[in-house]
Amino acid sequence: MASLGTPVTSIPRHPYTPSPTVNNDLRFPNHPVLSVIDQCTNIDQLKQVHAQMLRTGLFFDPYSASKLITACALSSFSSLDYARQVFDEIPEPNLFTWNTLIRAYASSTDPIESILTFLQMLDQCTECPNKFTFPFVLKAASELQASKVGRGFHGMVIKADLGLDIYIVNSLIHFYGSCGDLDLARQVFVKIHKKDVVSWNSVITAFAQGNCPEVALELFKEMEAEDMIPNDVTMVSVLSACAKKADLEFGRWVCSRIERHGVEENLTLNNAMLDMYVKCGSVEDAERLFDRMPEKDIVSWTTMLDGYARLGNYDEARRVFAAMPGQDIAAWNVLISSYEQSGKPKEALAVFHELQKNKGPKPDEVTLVSSLAACAQLGAIDLGGWIHVYVKKQGMKLNCHLTTSLIDMYAKCGNLDKALEVFNSVERRDVFVWSAMIAALAMHGQGRDALHFFSKMLEAKVKPNAVTFTNILCACSHAGLVDEGRTFFYQMERVYGVVPGIKHYACMVDILGRSGNLEEAVELIEKMPISPTPSVWGALLGACTRHGNVALAEKACSHLLDLDPRNHGAYVLLSNIYAKTGKWEAVSGLRKLMRDSGIKKEPGCSSIEVNGSVHEFLVGDNSHPLSKDIYSKLDEMSGRLKSIGYVPNKSHLLQFVEEEDMKEQALILHSEKLAIAFGLITSEPSQPIRVVKNLRVCGDCHSVAKLISKLYDREIFLRDRYRFHHFREGHCSCNDYW
Structure with missing residues (x-):
């Protein structure tokens, strides 16, 4: 080794466990250079060994080459790119070497290379795939959820008479489970004559992760009945099933069984118990476990943070967040999403701004989806648009989740054109993207266009789901398309296989009721x-x-x-x-x-975004710093409205007010009128005024908004709890059908 420039004694012994595949090609098993491979601690040292092997001709011995490949591909300091370069230099790689490379790619970030290497092996290797090959390619197919490819491998396993090998069979169960084909996973499992703990773990995990927690727990009970001793992997999957089923009682029993039967506790298992307690709503149990855990990682802390956030105990959630040894993006996401889902969009966006200000971890897809949802709730189109630009600048691919969120944000912030622009900019559109665009058109009163998009969706061979039909029926309701609504409602199950749910019945009652068919x-x-x-x-x-x-x-x-x-x-x-x-x-x-x-x-509340800041108004609100100017503008608006013959519609008052002037005063103080007045004094005349109200807009405010749009030559977008109203030149997009 002296010739390599590094004394043997200077390289610390770091033994590497070789691949379990068998290599019978042993020409130079005791060559001194080969012994140095096990002592290497970085890729540069391996490159020196590689150079020495080339100089001595040792590299062209299949066993020696396979030993180098194993270290290059599977060691703690592996480099797959370098391993591939070494592999391509081998004149005739043996099966062991092919298996090593296939295995390495299967565990990499690019598992498709594992399958491509396998196909190359079939063409170039003189030996047939063996029992060590198939578990690796099945793992790659699992990672890719390549159902057809994996089934092809299953056929090859049967033809090769390897269908009874327990390692391959267990890999098949995992593969079918990963692809969501739980029936086939169970069929493979049932046919195993002698099941081991991995077999049970594979099938339990398949059903736990496949949203069938009841079946997963039944399988666990069967495993217990057959005296198969579960291990920590079993318990992690069983606890996951308990969490999904929200079965705290059984979850507690599982935790006590872990203690009683001496299942080795580790960080992963403790985190699974913690997650089960939180998702089953018992933060007290979670607290006790968390306090006694000998080791905690970022997952442990984030789970506790999630537990408090789920309960709406944001003080404790913030305490945990501040105490975390490190705040990764998952922790930030828990806070943002919990605020957003609890109807606290302002707080969600405050955390998002805090993330940016503190220069914390980079926002990921979950961060942006939650933040866009908060923008949609508030009507904060400026921030929503900034997030859209951020996605583009970061080169993030617009997947279906982000696309759906952007369409929803733009639609709920009143910019239907931008929602359409996003929709048209993507090639891949799943049922949720189509449904979001149909919903956008529906809430903006474009019923006919929504039905047209539904037809285009069917032409694209995308099968509608329950959400799609909720949106279609809403479109019919808002546009007064009674006959079309009836047709879709009664075709749902018969034509599309979607059983009408409570939301569809509510929509249909709304369609009939709005049109007077009480x-x-x-x-x-x-x-x-x-x-x-x-x-x-x-x-x-x-x-x-x-x-x-x-x-x-x-x-x-x-x-x-x-x-x-x-x-x-x-x-x-x-x-x-x-x-x-x-x-x-x-x-x-x-x-x-x-x-x-x-x-x-519930108090009426209207919000408006101006220059990136969201301002909220309650009925009769005088807390705003520009309150004096707002009320001055209201007086001006009232005067101009009266000059053209406007008469307040006092039937929209919810209480009896004797004095006529007090009735008018009560109506003019509605929150949406305050927000419109604020928009008139703070935004440029060319800018539309965008207002979001938490309740249904009242008839008087609707009439006033129409007139204001004409008197002040302003475009006004008013979103209430149910739909959008576009006011322009004295007309509303709803044609007064709302």
Whole structure:
């Protein structure tokens, strides 16, 4: 070794465990250069050995070459690129060498190379694949979820008479499980004559990861009944199944069994227990385990963070976040997504800004999807657009998740053209991308276009799902396409194999109710194969409000409150119909009942984004720094509206107000009017005013927005809880059908 420039004694002994494949080609097993390979600790030392082997001719001995390849491809300091270069220099690699390279690629970030190398081996190697080859290529097929390719390997296994080899069979179970073909995974498992613990682990994991936790737990019970002793891998999968099933009782039993039977605890197993406790809602159990864990990693800390965030205990979540030894992007994502999913979009975006300001880890797909969802909730199109630019600058590929999120963000922020631009910019569109675009068109009142996109989706051979039909029925509802809505609803199961769910029935009741077909809507509810939920009765109640049917409204409200006694929306809708028909005593009675029951109406809140900042307004709000200017603008607006003959629609007041001037004052203080006034004084005349309201916009505000768009020559986008209204030159995109 002196000739290599490094004394043998200076290289620390770092023995490498060779591949389990067998190499019978042993011409120079005791050559001194070969012994040095096991002592190498970096790729440069291996290159020196490689050079020495070339000089002495040792490299052209198949056994010697295979030993070098093994170190290049599978050691802790491996370099697959260099291993491939070495491999390509070997005149006739033996089967052991081929298997080594196939194995290395199967565990790499590019497993398709494993399969391509296997195909090359079939063409160039004189030996046939053996029992060591197939587990590696099956692993590669699993990583790629290449179902057809893996099935081809299964056929080759049978033809090679290797179908009883336990290692290959276990690999097949894992492969079918990874591809989601659980039936075939189980069939392979059942045919094994002598199952080992890996066989059981493979099939339990397949069902646990395949969203069939009940089956996974039944298999575990069968494993116990057959006296097969589970190991830590078994328990990780069983705990995962308990977490998915939210079965805390069985999860606790599994944890106690781990303790009783001496299953070796390690960090992975402890993290699995921690995850089970959190997902089953027992943060107390998680806390006790976390405190006694001898070793914790970033996963442990992030799981605890997730536990507190799920409960909405953000003070504790923030405490854990601050105490973490290192905050990777997963931890940031937990905070952002939990805030967003809890209806706290401002807090979610504050964390996103904090991530950028602190120069923490780079945002990943999950970060951006959650942040875009928060932007969509707030109508924060400037930040949403910045995220879109960031995606482009970082060279991130627009996969279906990001595409769907961008379409949803632009649509909910009022820019349908940008949503279409994103949709048209991608080649791969799954059912969720198509459904998001249909939803975008639906919420903007473009019902006919939504149906056209549905036809294009079918032409593209994309099968619609339940979400698609919810969006299609919403499109029909908003555009008054009653006949089309009926057709789609009754074709769902018969033509497309999608069984109508509660959301579809609620949409259909809304379609019929909005169009005045109240009797047909009631008949549909009475014939429903599933029990009507508050959303169904709410749709009918809303329709009654539109058409002034007091008797049916009272019936619908009664059913709704039977199911959800504290539903403040039911009281508000019934109040609306009483107010609309002048039944002020009934309005007062309802309000008294709400007070006595401690039920509070959700306050109307409107938000508007100006220069990247989101401003929120409540009804009668005077907390804004520009409040004086806003109210001055409101007075100006009122004067100009009266000058063209505008008369406030006082039926939209939810309480009895005797003085006429007070009625007008109450109406002018609605949150969306405050937001529009703020938009008029803070944005350029060429910019559209984009307002997001948390409730349905009232009829008076709708009328005012139409007139303001004409008086001030401004385009106004107003999104309420259900849809978008585009106001331009005194007209609304909804054509007053809402």
